[in-house]
Amino acid sequence: MFFDALAGQILADLSYEICIVGAGAAGIALAQEFASERVRRICLLEGGGLEYEDESQALYSGEII
Ligand SMILES: Cc1cc2nc3c(=O)[nH]c(=O)nc-3n(C[C@H](O)[C@H](O)[C@H](O)COP(=O)(O)OP(=O)(O)OC[C@H]3O[C@@H](n4cnc5c(N)ncnc54)[C@H](O)[C@@H]3O)c2cc1C
16 A cells, blocks of 8 residues: 655554665565565655656766766
């Protein structure tokens, strides 16, 4: 289930057994592993929305020298 934090959809009374920040290769693999270990309430946080956004992509900008 997806919640959009910017839309205020993360409810204060929700509690999780594990919280993983970053839904890249490592974060998704960790979440799947914990789920297979029957951890039932996992919060996987990811920056940005479901569609491309300049704002979230700007995190990856850098200078190559
Ligand atoms: C151009 C390019 C091509 C590549 N090609 C290949 C390839 O062909 N084969 C291969 O095996 N590997 C490839 N890699 C390497 C591969 O992408 C990385 O090794 C892998 O993605 C690392 O996984 P990760 O989970 O550690 O980090 P990431 O995949 O970077 O995941 C980190 C996640 O955390 C999120 N995040 C960061 N900060 C926050 C925050 N504050 N709050 C919430 N979320 C946050 C990011 O949005 C991101 O989704 C490539 C990398 C690049 C840059």
